Amino acid sequence: MGGMFGVVSRQDCASELFFGTDYHSHLGTEYGGIILRNEQGFDREIHSIRNTQFRSAFEDDITRMHGTQGIGVISDYEPQPLFQQTPLGRYGIVTVARINNIDQLVERAFAHKAHFSSMSxxxxxxxxxxxxxxxxxxxxxxxxRHxxxxxxGSCSVLLLSEHGIYAARDRLGRTPLVIGQKDGSLAIASETTAFPNTDFEPVRYLGPGEIVRITEDGIEQLSPPRSEMQVCAFLWIYYGFPASRYEDIGVEVVRNRCGAACARRDxxxxxxxxxxxxxxxxxGTGHGIGxxxxxxxxxxxxxxxxxxxxxRSFMPEEQLSRDLIAEMKLVPIKDLIQGRRLLFCEDSIVRGTQLQDTVQRLYASGAREVHMRPACPPLLYPCEFLNFSRTRTxxxxxxxxxxxxxxxxDEADPSDYRQQGTKYEEMVERVRGRLxxxxxxxxxxxxxxxxxxxxxTSLCTHCWDASSHD
Ligand code: SF4
Known part of the structure; x- marks a missing residue:
């Protein structure tokens, strides 16, 4: 995944950029980057955040960097922001994107004698x-627009130009962008979680494909929102931060409603x-409370x-180490387990290996029964539209x-297993037995x-029903 934050202000905004970008740290584990514009020009820093948190990585930079406009990014994939000097002017750019046709686009560019200087x-x-x-x-x-x-795949962009910040939301709105406002400043973010403690109020959720330019003087719409939307449903179920809102719908209340729906069905x-x-x-906490x-x-x-x-940013490549770390993080409280019948809510069951270990440890600590209620249907298809790292196969x-x-x-059609009353129950029983x-x-x-x-029709639910398109 990844998340972006930008700010334009009548005063120096380096500190707001630093904290606003930091509030996107749950969305990526590879690179953090910021670029600011001041009277001297552009000033940029990029650091790896694999083994250190964004705040520690940038604390020295932020004491010397200044500017009244800036953009920042937490990236799960490539080093950003890039700084470009082009016929359209100088600019810094950050993206939250997954480009499924990157090979074709690069080939086409080479055919026109273009070159690329940044590697990833x-x-x-x-x-x-x-x-x-x-x-x-x-x-x-x-x-x-082009x-x-x-x-x-998907692509949302923030571009820091010499004439303000341009923001373009993905054409199907798979990833969100929202504008916040306070006295003398405007901000734009992937996550509204970045706003309350930097004193911004959300004032406008960009629509799919909408393009705006943000300056100290206000928001100028350059391209209106499009009618078709496929915003990622998993934002609310799993990877969005509980304090965030997308399409003006709060994550935590959605999770509470998901948990309540599971309870009602029970x-x-x-x-x-x-x-x-x-x-x-x-x-799983918000679902469990519900x-x-x-x-x-x-x-x-x-x-x-x-x-x-x-x-959180310590995420080694090997699945084994990831599982081990996840297991080491969770510490059981025997008093609340021994001899008890426990029900857990989980956002979803992905591979199930980590959950299998967790359940095993509950029984080892004396649990009498362990019931599980995932907050979404069985995952049948990997994500094809975001750099969503939970599983790619x-x-x-x-x-x-x-x-x-x-x-x-491996060739069986998973769509046969989507409806209850068909093979669905047999599949669920297999998963239950393994766990x-x-x-x-x-x-x-x-x-x-x-x-x-x-x-x-406004949601991407591809993970469950393969219904969305590029
Ligand atoms: S495929 Fe799944 S994770 Fe990817 S955008 Fe759609 S709902 Fe979100």
Missing amino acids: RGGVNPTDVVSYLINQGDTLEEGL AIDSIK QELGFGGVDSVAGVPDS YAVQARVPYQRPFVKYNATWA AMALAARRAIREIEGT RLTSLRYQMMDDMIAAIGLPR
């Missing part, structure tokens, strides 16, 4: 490709009799997360592995969509 993972830096596409336009506005229309089916409810920390309130069962924490020495998904076990092949859960009941798609509160 042995290839062309994707933000450099976005910049190349922008430079094809006669104006920055036209170039931005860029977001040419890219398959009540309809006559399920009851657990001693406590918990969310698998941290992304379940506990609806079911009138105490919310307790049989596990707590030890965050003091495990920086379909067959690593717990539900797909269960289908392989049932069918004896050694007492019961497993996934959220229904209609309940998840109702909890978010947008029309189904």
Whole structure:
């Protein structure tokens, strides 16, 4: 994934840029970067945030950097921001993008004798490709429109020019952008979480494909929002920060509604009799609270997360180490486990390996029963539109592995397993058995969509039903 923040102000805004960008740290683990503009020109810094947090990496820079306009990024993929000197002027650029047709775009560029100077993972830096596409336009506005229309996948952009910040939201609105305001300053962010403690109020959510220019004098719309939207439903379910709002819908309340919907369905089916409810920390917490309130069962924490020495950004490549670290972070509280019937809410079940270990440890600590309620339907397809790092291969998904076990092949059509009353129950039972859960009941798609509160046609639900398009 990744997240972006920008600010224009009548005063120096380096500190707001620093804190605003830092509030996007949950969206990426590879690079952080900021670029500021002042009377002398542009000033840029990029650091790896793999083994250190954004704040520590930039604390020296931010004491010497100054400017009244700036943009920043947390990136899960390429080093950013890039600084470009082009016929359209000098600018800094950050993106949240996944460019599925990058090879074709680069080939086409080479055919026109273009060159790219920034590398990323042995290839062309994707933000450099976005910049190349922008430079094809006669104006920055036209170039931005050309860029977001040419890219398959997704692409939102902030561009710090000599005439303010240009912001373009992905043409299908898969990733969000929202403008905040306070006296003398405007900000633009992926996450509204960046606003309250920097004193900004959200004033406008950009629509899909909308392009604006932000200056000290206000917001100028350059391209209106488009009618079709496919905003990522997983923002609310899993990776958005609980204090954020997208399309003016709060993440935490959606998670509470998801948990409540799971509880209501359990009540309809006559399920009851657990001693406590918990969310698998941290992304299951909001769902768990919603379940506990609806079911009138105490919310307790049989596990707590030890965050003091495990920086969130410490994410080694190997899955084994990731699982080990995830396990080391969770510390069980035996008093709340021994002899008890526990129900957990989780945002989703991805591979299930980590969850398998967690359940095992609960039984080892004396749990009598362990019930699981994921807040979304079974994941059947990997994300094709965002650099979403949870899994990139379909067959690593717990539900797909269960289908392989049932069918004896990787070629089985997962759509046969989407509807209840078909093969769905058999697949769920396989997952339950592998995880050694007492019961497993996934959220229904209609309940998840109702909890978010947008029309189904406005949401990307591809992870569950392969329904979205490029
Ligand atoms: S495929 Fe899944 S993670 Fe990707 S944009 Fe769609 S809902 Fe979000």
